[in-house]
Amino acid sequence: MTTMTPLIRHLIVLICCLGGLVHPVSAAPDPAIEADRIVAVVGDEVVTYYDLRTRLTAALKQLQKQGTPLPPQDELERQMLERLIMERAQLQYARDSGMKIDDAQLDQAIGRIAAGNKMTPQQFRSVLEKDGVQYAQFREEIRSEMVTVRLREREVDSKLIISDGEIDNYLAEQTAKGGGEEYQLAHILLRAPESASPEQLQKLRLRGEQALKRARAGDNFAELTAAFSDAPDALKGGDLGWRPLDRLPGLYAEVSARLEPGQISELLRSSAGFHIIKLLNKRGGSAPASVQQSRARHILIRINEIVSEAEARRKLESVRERITNGMDFAEQARLYSQDGSAAKGGDLGWLAPGDTVPEFERAMDGLKISEVSPVVQSPFGMHLIQVQERREQDVSVERKRGVARQALRERKLDEAYQDWLRQLRDRTYVENRLEEK
Secondary structure (H helix, E strand, O other): OOOOOHHHHHHHHHHHHOOOOOOOOOOOOOHHHHHHOEEEEEOOEEEEHHHHHHHHHHHHHHHHHHOOOOOOHHHHHHHHHHHHHHHHHHHHHHHHOOOOOOHHHHHHHHHHHHHHOOOOHHHHHHHHHHOOOOHHHHHHHHHHHHHHHHHHHHHOHHHOOOOHHHHHHHHHHHHHHOOOOEEEEEEEEEEOOOOOOHHHHHHHHHHHHHHHHHHHOOOOHHHHHHHHOOOOOHHHOOEEEEEEHHHOOHHHHHHHOOOOOOOEOOOEEEOOEEEEEEEEEEEOOOOOOEEEEEEEEEEEEOOOOOOOHHHHHHHHHHHHHHHHOOOOHHHHHHHHOOOOOHHHOOEEEEEOOOOOOHHHHHHHHOOOOOOEOOOEEEOOEEEEEEEEEEEEEEOOHHHHHHHHHHHHHHHHHHHHHHHHHHHHHHHOOEEEOHHHO
């Protein structure tokens, strides 16, 4: 029998928290009237109390699963409504600007999710439905997530410019600092409107001071993020994961360098609003002077509406058998590979860590010289991989600048995205009726 993996369960909870339908909570005194009550108007759409309660149910399940103490109901309700408003605003903006995900693209994405859990799309659907998830609704939530990601790429990521001067300054700073410590942070963001009045800012500041006081008194920080934070990671404890200082937003990097594990910052102010940072942990280490590079080649079969995952796998298994029986890898790549490297016999040149997608890199790193991999799946399709040589290579000036550019992008992207969300929120007509009840 096919069982639900932890990854699928996590995905379902996440999707539900982003708007999917789950089992309703206990009925209110008059459920029909209460469900239909409008709690917000966003552009040309309404958010009903049923929408909000559905989202709250999923959020409470997630918090309970994580073992996070539950914040007061009214605080969580207010935070959840603001997230719903921001999601509707983004989807409306995408729709009005002509952005959409067609069914073929959606099917491919769901197929990759299923394959990642070692299932066919049909098995994946069956498992979802057994777990009480409506498949049609699940599809639409995946579509919405894909739209949101593409919207961010178009409106924020693609417009972020890193100048040569910034790279020069960054490299000079790294040379002066040395080291390579990584920091694990959790944060609370109280987002301020772009044109906030002094009264609004004061109200937000007082709310931030309340959260800070509770954090320093020892209240569970994950509970506080769920109750107070406007950041997308609020239901995950505000955890930003492990990052070196140079890949944190500038304000966070500056403050974190002065904190010890367990310490909490002052209430911080930026253009996005107010912030509280807790340093969960840090670890040391120096950046390597050299990296291991692999000279590799591959054969790629893409998965699309015509070629199924199973068919691509069967074709590559047949090709692999021919290669292991003495056929030339390069010749087979020229015949069958479906990317630009085919004309070069599949040659990808020298690859350093981070140059390829994780699935490809893990498989490549596990190969001996001249060994042909089993069929490997990545977001690009199905691959056969062969490593021809390996070497230890000093990090070149060009590569150092590339790493610096990427670090600066990561540092600035979070700030740029939060600024863009704040501007979008201010441009969108929003009527919050929850506070009127």
